[in-house]
């Protein structure tokens with residue numbers, strides 16, 4: 422392909438393998454490696470794919486390839502580029518797949534020889550999602566137009582929607598979209614565990630919006646901790662967003678506890694105006710019948726009320742930070758679109774929003790759940806702000822273990838849900 426040029430992939434985890442398979446299927450020669458101890462296993466796994474050559478380490482991949490993609494943990498990017506960067510083939514192009522670009526670009530600038538071009542990428546979806554039509558961010562950081570065109574040509578086989586950005590724009594947008602979305606779902610999981618609850622066993626958490634909350638939470642906890650830790654801890658804008666989310670949760674919960682109905686209502690309606698007023702005429706991203714279809718438990722005859730503190734706080738947080746989430750649709754992940762979908766579903770239905778406010782003030786049966794949710798949001802925020810990967814990992818894996826028995830079923834249902842919902846909410 423293209424004058425015999427080949428592609429290198431350093432890091433053959435979930436994303437690296439997905440890229441290796443799709444690029445080689447499109448006819449590209451791929452040179453790939455993971456840690457040296459995985460060499461034999463990878464050789465076996467890829468033996469039926471002659472277009473993928475597994476190599477023992479990143480030096481060999483770097484010296485043989487014309488466009489090298491680092492697909493390793495964000496927290497390791499500096500060390501890995503430091504090790505292999507100097508072995509990069511003269512005049513090659515280098516990029517990375519990590520979810521936060523500030524450390525990745527810094528590592529490239531520090532460790533790559535000056536003749537090497539830098540064009541980075543970020544597929545805004547997990548490895549199990551069909552990349553067609555999903556946003557793919559491309560960052561032309563230090564490269565000629567021809568080099569950039571070459572990367573576009575290589576990655577066009579993914580069928581994704583190319584979104585050219587600078588690394589600064591990328592980090593700002595993904596803090597708004599991914600990091601704070603994950604914080605909300607991570608907090609739901611933490612609260613359910615703290616109350617020793619499996620939400621699909623409680624009628625309160627069945628149907629509609631609740632299905633999305635449960636399926637997405639389980640999807641996040643079934644993934645690798647470092648993906649979420651990396652994009653939250655390493656992105657300075659993310660810390661601010663997550664902190665505001667925790668503050669919004671706390672303040673709204675205090676208004677509920679104190680029974681300040683009119684203050685709560687006014688705050689929620691002010692936030693709604695700031696976030697949704699320009700979108701009132703547009704179709705809803707998600708509809709009832711889609712939401713109800715994907716339940717881990719048996720749907721109750723009549724939907725039970727919830728005060729949806731997690732959703733109220735999200736809109737409050739967007740308002741406080743001056744974020745209009747629709748502005749980011751071009752650069753959104755599936756989980757963000759689902760999160761915005763259920764938030765919008767609530768905020769654009771006057772009757773439901775009023776019911777939620779009434780439940781928040783009059784129904785005490787949610788207090789225990791909301792208390793744990795508030796603790797959880799604050800705890801995640803402080804772990805992210807402290808910047809300790811170990812502290813993040815410890816909490817994530819404890820909750821992961823709690824929910825693990827339901828991952829297979831939740832993944833199956835979650836995949837179907839994502840597929841159906843994505844057809845209705847493709848970016849833009």
Ligand SMILES: NC(=O)C1=CN([C@@H]2O[C@H](COP(=O)(O)OP(=O)(O)OC[C@H]3O[C@@H](n4cnc5c(N)ncnc54)[C@H](OP(=O)(O)O)[C@@H]3O)[C@@H](O)[C@H]2O)C=CC1
Pocket residue numbers: 431432433434435436437454455456479492493494495497501518519520521543544545546547548644645647648651
């Ligand atoms: N999963 C997702 O949904 C998405 C992830 N991303 C980003 O893509 C990157 C990869 O994520 P993902 O594939 O999920 O994570 P994985 O943990 O599955 O893959 C990373 C791989 O890189 C390997 N690795 C670490 N150091 C080296 C090294 N020195 N040489 C070769 N290989 C090395 C790891 O080995 P070991 O495990 O032994 O450390 C691991 O196998 C991350 O930065 C992530 O943020 C981007 C979009 C979506």
Ligand SMILES: O=C(O)C(=O)Cc1ccc(O)cc1
Pocket residue numbers: 519520544545546547599641648652754755756757
């Ligand atoms: O859709 C999401 O937000 C996910 O959780 C999957 C994901 C994780 C990390 C990325 O960098 C991009 C996508």
